[in-house]
Amino acid sequence: xxxxxxxxxxxxxxxxLAKITGEVSLEIEGPITQRTIVDALEARYPALSGTIxxxxxxxxxxxxxxxxxxxxxxxxxxxxxxxxxxxRGTEPFLIIxxxxxx
Amino acid sequence: MSSVRLLVGxxxxxxVITSDGKREDWKISGPHFAGWEMYHLKGSPADPNRIYASQxxxxxxxxxxxxxxxxxxxxxxxxxxAYDGVPGTHQWYDGTPHPWEFKRVWHLEPSLTDPxxxxxxxxxxxxxxxTDAGANWTELSGLRGHGTGPHWQPGAGxxxxxxxILSPTDPQRIIIAISSAGAFRSDDGGNTWRPINQGLRSExxxxxxxxxxxxxxxxxxxxSRPSTLYMQKHWDVMRSDNSGDxxxxxxxxxxxxxxxxxxxxxxxxxxxxxxPIKSDSEHFPLDGQLRVYRSRTGGNDWEPLTxxxxxxxxxxxVLRDAMAVDTLDTCGIYFGTTGGQVYASSNAGDSxxxxxxxxxxxxxxxxxxxx
Numbered sequence: 088x089x090x091x092x093x094x095x096x097x098x099x100x101x102x103x104l105a106k107i108t109g110e111v112s113l114e115i116e117g118p119i120t121q122r123t124i125v126d127a128l129e130a131r132y133p134a135l136s137g138t139i140x141x142x143x144x145x146x147x148x149x150x151x152x153x154x155x156x157x158x159x160x161x162x163x164x165x166x167x168x169x170x171x172x173x174x175r176g177t178e179p180f181l182i183i184x185x186x187x188x189x
Numbered sequence: 190m191s192s193v194r195l196l197v198g199x200x201x202x203x204x205v206i207t208s209d210g211k212r213e214d215w216k217i218s219g220p221h222f223a224g225w226e227m228y229h230l231k232g233s234p235a236d237p238n239r240i241y242a243s244q245x246x247x248x249x250x251x252x253x254x255x256x257x258x259x260x261x262x263x264x265x266x267x268x269x270x271a272y273d274g275v276p277g278t279h280q281w282y283d284g285t286p287h288p289w290e291f292k293r294v295w296h297l298e299p300s301l302t303d304p305x306x307x308x309x310x311x312x313x314x315x316x317x318x319x320t321d322a323g324a325n326w327t328e329l330s331g332l333r334g335h336g337t338g339p340h341w342q343p344g345a346g347x348x349x350x351x352x353x354i355l356s357p358t359d360p361q362r363i364i365i366a367i368s369s370a371g372a373f374r375s376d377d378g379g380n381t382w383r384p385i386n387q388g389l390r391s392e393x394x395x396x397x398x399x400x401x402x403x404x405x406x407x408x409x410x411x412x413s414r415p416s417t418l419y420m421q422k423h424w425d426v427m428r429s430d431n432s433g434d435x436x437x438x439x440x441x442x443x444x445x446x447x448x449x450x451x452x453x454x455x456x457x458x459x460x461x462x463x464x465p466i467k468s469d470s471e472h473f474p475l476d477g478q479l480r481v482y483r484s485r486t487g488g489n490d491w492e493p494l495t496x497x498x499x500x501x502x503x504x505x506x507v508l509r510d511a512m513a514v515d516t517l518d519t520c521g522i523y524f525g526t527t528g529g530q531v532y533a534s535s536n537a538g539d540s541x542x543x544x545x546x547x548x549x550x551x552x553x554x555x556x557x558x559x560x
Binding site for chain 2: 098100101104134136137138139141142143148150151184185
């Protein structure tokens with residue numbers, strides 16, 4: 088299995104919650120997908136469990152979006168492979184909080 | 190020397206407000222968890238440095254925070270509230286069955302004796318308990334499962350379990366309240382439950398004296414007299430002298446008996462406080478005058494307390510968990526408003542002064558009296 092170094096950017100509230108400064112770098116073995124990235128993120132930072140995906144349905148929370156390489160992939164399968172640039176770490180996986188809501 | 194510590198939950202963060210026992214000079218610390226809705230914070234009676242806090246928002250869901258040093262530092266603990274088994278359905282607003290779905294924690298009630306045991310009242314209504322300081326949560330599912338659960342229906346604010354009272358004399362007795370299902374009691378530590386709504390009358394439901402369906406807003410109890418309960422219902426202030434088996438109305442001469450908050454004097458079990466609100470469609474004080482009403486007779490005879498409170502152009506609300514009393518010799522009373530003020534009285538309500546004026550909308554106020 089290939090070892091990947093994946094970069095993740097989180098909304099400010101989640102960085103504060105998990106006591107993270109700046110970007111996160113995750114070592115992930117195997118395919119790079121939405122699911123494997125969030126799995127690795129929750130394993131490293133248990134405080135984030137349930138904040139990005141619902142605990143029970145494992146669905147992305149409705150006010151969050153996943154962006155990669157200037158594309159919104161939020162509605163794609165969580166198991167779809169992500170672009171090579173994410174797996175190589177040349178582009179970050181962005182978790183974005185909706186700006187709606189005041 | 191004694192001191193007091195207020196735990197204030199607001200729409201955009203939590204604040205810890207402290208004073209010595211004179212209650213003249215106050216220090217505000219916060220916002221903690223800035224930007225998050227803090228529905229409730231409460232300290233353990235067994236260890237005042239242990240505080241639990243409910244933190245949530247629409248983006249990231251529910252977090253439970255725990256402090257072991259009186260609110261100076263915090264750590265997130267377990268936030269997984271899984272209904273026991275297949276949750277089933279309750280009534281939706283239109284009367285159709287709707288699956289139980291976790292939304293948020295409204296109220297945290299630490300055990301009276303064990304700092305690691307804490308109860309959580311959640312929306313959609315259910316009661317959870319943690320015995321490991323918040324790391325893991327287990328539903329006390331006998332409440333939803335006792336039989337009336339499928340008939341419960343949300344109120345305008347959601348179907349929330351917002352009141353949890355632990356008996357100081359009977360460790361097996363728990364009393365809870367749900368909007369808008371009513372009040373319920375367990376006499377076996379939370380395993381089995383029954384509705385305790387006899388005597389309530391709610392004109393806005395098809396059967397005004399139904400077993401369940403009453404919009405109970407809050408219940409208060411004095412620890413020295415645990416069989417006496419005071420209730421602020423949607424409309425009506427009620428009293429029970431048999432642990433909720435039966436209730437009778439004590440609204441008496443209140444100018445309006447709608448409201449949310451109700452509490453009992455720390456040393457006088459027959460002295461109670463409410464904040465009358467104009468109506469269910471106008472959530473602000475009558476005539477723009479913010480008035481706490483006090484009864485020294487356990488209800489029926491009420492006096493307005495106005496000194497130090499705004500008596501014109503005041504259109505704030507006082508929510509159900511936003512009133513608390515300290516246990517100093519001259520009982521202190523505190524309440525927060527949706528306008529961001531926190532008012533205090535150090536003389537049992539005779540006069541009031543603001544200790545915070547411009548916080549975000551206040552959702553809850555608890556007070557710890559520290560040795």
